[in-house]
Amino acid sequence: MEARVDGTPPGWHTERGDASLADVHRSIAVRSSGPGWRRAAAFVGPGYLVAVGYMDPGNWATSIAGGSKFGYTLLVVALVSNIMAIVLQSLCARLAIASGRDLAQACRDAFPKPVAYVLWVLAETAIIATDIAEVIGTAIGLNLIFGIPLELGVIITALDVFLILYLQRLGFRWVEALIITLLGVIAVCFAIQIALANPNWGQVIRGFAPTTEIVTNPEMLYLALGILGATVMPHNLYLHSGIVQTRAYGETLPEKRQALKFATIDSTVALMFALLINASILILAAATFYKTGQTEVAELGDAHKLLGPLLGVAIAPTLFGIALLCCGINSTVTATLAGQIVMEGFLKIKLAPWLRRLITRGIAIIPAAAVTIWYGDAGTARLLILTQVVLSLQLSFAVFPLVMFTADKAKMGELVAPRWLIAFAYLIAVVIAALNVNLLVDFVGGAG
Structure with missing residues (x-):
């Protein structure tokens, strides 16, 4: 097979x-020799941009x-979601490194135009x-x-467009440094x-x-x-398969194998860190609200x-607000990149970087502003939860193509995913689809 x-x-x-992201494609040098940790360090970053999806x-x-x-009952869902995320994100890195394509390019290549356009609409x-939530x-x-x-x-959030432009002009490493710094602030909070x-x-x-x-x-x-839906997000699959290619890892099979190993370690460690944050949100709610009988927060x-009143410390609400603001900034940055x-x-479609980012951000800000003005503070919680369920329903349309591509030896060559991994990935895809069917049946039954 040539x-x-x-x-x-x-x-x-x-x-x-x-x-995609041509201005930063293969822009980060990767050492071909030297200590393993120095080579691995070049791949640290994309996983943390993906992990932001956990904390939106x-x-x-x-x-x-x-x-x-x-x-604390739903902690197991956070754990299962994390395992699913680790498997699927490793497949994204595999697809990108083996084929040089991100998931969107792979779908455009593999499917008839009408199918590709439907998948594009679903991805958008x-x-x-995602953007409305963030x-x-x-x-x-x-x-x-x-x-x-x-x-x-809502209008101020548009400024992230200029932040991304400025940081990418300095280099993609600066974007990653911002994300990792804000994640550190969230963890401390x-x-x-x-x-x-004291749970x-x-x-x-x-x-x-x-x-x-x-x-x-x-x-x-x-x-x-x-x-x-908030954990294994559809846009994360497109995002990861694109930003992995910011590394200049070479074209030979050994170089690609090394790149795959280090990219998988990066995303796995980042997602384990994200699990700690994700679980801590739920633990905090259980230890404060559920414990005191406030079950409708x-x-x-x-x-x-x-x-503040429940924990007896005035700084607690401020820490919550700071962490939320950091989450919002992080998530708008990564969702904008995914949209691109x-x-x-x-x-x-190739547009000037500032214009395509402005379009991506505008698509989100217009409906978000309308909803915020119409519903105010009271309706935002229901809307936020609804956006996550919408994401969950979209997920299968990104997961099944990803698993199909990485299982195909003709498309992946020597880097085709091993059979046990593909079997596990198909199980994840089927479980996600089955849960969504169950949810739709409940909705229809409830409406009826």
């Missing part, structure tokens, strides 16, 4: 075209609702749902800390809040054990699917107001 002229395996219909404001609303209503829908979350964070009205806060909340650690450990009630209780399933604003990858990969 590779194509551009060095990729022969199972693709077309030569590998222009890369929509996930906060879902986890706070789950923790306040059902205590997922990104809009824009609103950032606006709430600005409101909680500085008292800025929500409507004005939650560590302090968890220490103040029941025995119940926390039991919360990671599975229970059938999650599937049989429609309300619990709704929140569980929301947590799943779903709004981020309410959580912010209640933390999806637009370029599916449609081959």
Whole structure:
């Protein structure tokens, strides 16, 4: 089986075209010799941009609702979601390194145009749902800390466009440094809040054990699917397969194998760190709200107001607001990059960097502003949770193509995924699809 002229395996219909994020493609040097840790360090970064999907404001609303209503029970969903995320993100890195394509480009190459356009619309829908959650979350964070009205806060979030442009001009490493720094701030904020909340650690450990009630209780399933949608996000699959290619890892098989190993370590470690943050949101809600009988807390604003009196420390709400603001900034940056990858990969639309980012951000800000003005603070929590369920319903349309491509030796060459990994990935894809069918049946039954 001979590779194509551009060095990729022969199972693709077309030569590998222009890369998405062309301004930073293969811009980060990778050492070919020297200590292993120095070579591995070159790959640290993309995993943390992906891990941001764990901690977006929509996930906060879902986890706070789950923790306040059902205590520690849904921690097992966070754990299962994390395992799913690790497997799927490793496949994204594999696809990118083996084929030189991101997931959007691979879909455009492999499917007829009508199918590719449908997948593009679904991907854009997922990104809009993500952006709505993140824009609103950032606006709430600005409101909680500085008292800025929500409507004005939504407009201020547009400034992230200029932040990304400035940082990428300095180099993609600066974008990654911003994300990792803000993740560190979030971790410190939650560590302090968890220490103040003093949760029941025995119940926390039991919360990671599975229970059938999650599937049989429609309300619990709704929140569980929301947590799943907030964890394994469709746009993360497109994002990871694009930003892995910011590394100049070479074209030979040994270089690609090394790149795959280090990229997988990066995403796995980052997602384990994200699990700690994700679980801590739910633990904090369970240890403060559920413990005191306040089982209906779903709004981020309410959580912010209640933390001070419940924990008895004035700084607790401020820490919550700071962490939320950092989450919102991080998430808007990564969703904007994902939007760029999806637009370029599916449609081959090449625009000036500032213009394509402005379009991606505008697609999110317009509906977010409308919803914020129309519903105000009261409706944002329900909207945040709904966006996560929408993401969950979109997920299968990104997962199944990803698994199909990485299982195809003609497309992947020597880097085709091993059979055990593909079997596990198909199991994950089927479980996600089955949960979504269950959710739709419940919706239809409830409507009827």
